[in-house]
Amino acid sequence: MERNIKIDAITLKKISLGENNVGVTLLTSQDEQLFVMAFGAKKSKSRLYSGVNQFTYGVWDLYHDPVKDMWRGKEFSVIDSNSEIQLNLERxxxxxxxxxxxxxxxxxxxxFSLLRDSLHFIQTERDYNRVLIQFLLRILHDQGTLPQFSLCSECGKIVVNEPLFFSYGEELLCKSCNNGRLNSFLNPGILKYCEKTMGLDIQSGLKIGMDRDSSETLKKYLIELIKIYTGGKLLTLNSANGLI
Ligand SMILES: [Zn+2]
Known part of the structure; x- marks a missing residue:
C-alpha cells in the first residue's frame, strides 16, 4: 500500500478527539470508507479545517503512518462544501x-458517485423527495436488495397495469397470490416509475415525475426496505420526526 495518496472523498462523519483533533470517516472515490485522523483540524487556520465537516467534497492528501497503522490527513482542498444542504431542514x-x-x-x-450526485441534486432540485427516492432505489439496487417491480415474487407472473401488494419485506405479490391479505400496494404507476428510472442515470431519472400520493407511498416503502437492510432504526429518521 502506498504511504502517500491523494484522493477525492466526501466526509461522512466526524468525531472530536481531544482539544484540537478530529477523526473523520471519508467515502473515497474508490467507493471505500476510510477513517482518517485530522490533527489540529479544529483550529481555523488548519489546512484540514474545512474538510472535516459532513457533506464536504474535496481532495485529500493522506499519509499512512505504518507505526500506528493509521491514515493521517496532510492537506485538503475543497471541491464543493455542499453548504446549501444546511439551509433547509427537510433537505x-x-x-x-x-x-x-x-x-x-x-x-x-x-x-461514491451516487452520493456525490445525490448531495448535489438535494440542494438544487425543486422536488427533493425525488432525490431521496432515487437515492434509495439506487442504493438498494446496488446492494442487491431491490425487488423486481415487474413480477410477482411468489408465482413469478409478470404484471402489466396491475398493482403489487407488499408487507414490509422484500416480497411483492400479485393480486391473486395476495388473496386479500395485505392492504398496502404499489400501484402500476409506481411500478412503471421504478422500472423506467432504474434504467436511466440519476439526472435523467430525476426528470421523471410521479403524483404526490404515489411518491409518498414509494418513499415510505423504500424507507422500510432500507431499515430492514441496515438492521433496524435509522437515527436520522428519529431526529427528523416525520419531516422525511
Ligand atoms: Zn403471484
Whole structure:
C-alpha cells in the first residue's frame, strides 16, 4: 500500500478527539470508507479545517503512518462544501439519511458517485423527495436488495397495469397470490416509475415525475426496505420526526 495518496472523498462523519483533533470517516472515490485522523483540524487556520465537516467534497492528501497503522490527513482542498444542504431542514435530514445509510451499509460499487450526485441534486432540485427516492432505489439496487417491480415474487407472473401488494419485506405479490391479505400496494404507476428510472442515470431519472400520493407511498416503502437492510432504526429518521 502506498504511504502517500491523494484522493477525492466526501466526509461522512466526524468525531472530536481531544482539544484540537478530529477523526473523520471519508467515502473515497474508490467507493471505500476510510477513517482518517485530522490533527489540529479544529483550529481555523488548519489546512484540514474545512474538510472535516459532513457533506464536504474535496481532495485529500493522506499519509499512512505504518507505526500506528493509521491514515493521517496532510492537506485538503475543497471541491464543493455542499453548504446549501444546511439551509433547509427537510433537505438536511434527507442528506443526513444518505450518509447514515452509507455508514451502515457494506460498500458497493458506484456508491461514491451516487452520493456525490445525490448531495448535489438535494440542494438544487425543486422536488427533493425525488432525490431521496432515487437515492434509495439506487442504493438498494446496488446492494442487491431491490425487488423486481415487474413480477410477482411468489408465482413469478409478470404484471402489466396491475398493482403489487407488499408487507414490509422484500416480497411483492400479485393480486391473486395476495388473496386479500395485505392492504398496502404499489400501484402500476409506481411500478412503471421504478422500472423506467432504474434504467436511466440519476439526472435523467430525476426528470421523471410521479403524483404526490404515489411518491409518498414509494418513499415510505423504500424507507422500510432500507431499515430492514441496515438492521433496524435509522437515527436520522428519529431526529427528523416525520419531516422525511
Ligand atoms: Zn403471484
Amino acid at each position: 438536511f435530514y434527507s442528506a443526513s439519511l444518505f450518509l447514515e445509510i452509507i455508514l451502515k451499509s457494506n460498500g458497493s460499487q458506484g456508491v
